[in-house]
Amino acid sequence: MKKVAILTSVGVLTMLAVSACGANTSNSNPQPATSANPAPTANATQGGATSNSSANNTAASSAQGQSATTAKPVNLTVQIVTGKMDGKPGWPKFEPADTTLPANTVVNVTVKDYDDGPATVPAGYNAVKGTQNGTITVDGKTVSSIPAKDVAHTITIPSMNLNVPIPPKTSAEKYATVQFSFKTPATPQKLDWQCMAACGSGSSGWQGAMATDGWMKGVYTVQ
Ligand SMILES: [Cu+2]
Known part of the structure; x- marks a missing residue:
């Protein structure tokens, strides 16, 4: 039961990371999510925010958690x-x-x-x-x-x-x-x-x- 939950969340995170990258390359506007979530503007510039509002909460937290590894120097x-x-x-x-x-x-x-x-x-x-x-x-x-x-x-x-x-x-x-x-x-x-x-x-x-x-x-x- 626990394993399944972990695997599922890893899968979700992976999907979000992939879609975030896609959003980043296709959308040059660096602040697509500021209205929905004003706090992590820095993450928004990393492409952590997708324009899909239903995924906003999860996207924001996953971007936060992953910013150390996915933010490009x-x-x-x-x-x-x-x-x-x-x-x-x-x-x-x-x-x-x-x-x-x-x-x-x-x-x-x-x-x-x-x-x-x-x-x-x-x-x-x-x-x-x-x-x-x-x-x-x-x-x-x-x-x-x-x-x-x-x-x-x-x-x-x-x-x-x-x-x-x-x-x-x-x-x-x-x-x-x-x-x-x-x-x-x-x-x-x-x-x-x-x-x-x-x-x-x-x-x-x-x-x-x-x-x-x-x-x-x-x-x-x-x-
Ligand atoms: Cu000097």
Whole structure:
């Protein structure tokens, strides 16, 4: 009796997952179910919601339960270019500094740092925080922090308690590669990020690029 119930619910979940995928590819409107169920908007963008209202309750709960495994990660590649490269000497720059990310989704970030000089960070900002597993990879090697003297830039999102230290490139490489993953919040919002390594201008190093949107700070819009 119990076995039958489990098998049946697995079957239902499988069918829902299949139909959800079908709905996702055939319907580009990302929010078909907001009127029926306003809470899981993030799930709606994953294709968890079907337009069939009779299946709404089950669809919503199955999408919730499966979001960890069925939500498709997205990739984000970010370059850190030097002032020489971006035509504004002394102004290193993240490209892009502003971007849009889906809610409730794992983002696989690849940072290519062309900058070869370290900068001073406040205590603690050499440690990794808020990523999946609490780690990053630097040129393929998994670490949970880098030496403070080896930090060139950071990607720091205070509202998520996320901090990713980024080392300068070595003379042997074209750029340093840092990779990490993090999960976006479930609800749409703007995530302000800031580099915390004093790589700008002025006596503190916190002016110029550090204080300017689009250079060492920006906004990730979660929707
Ligand atoms: Cu910086």
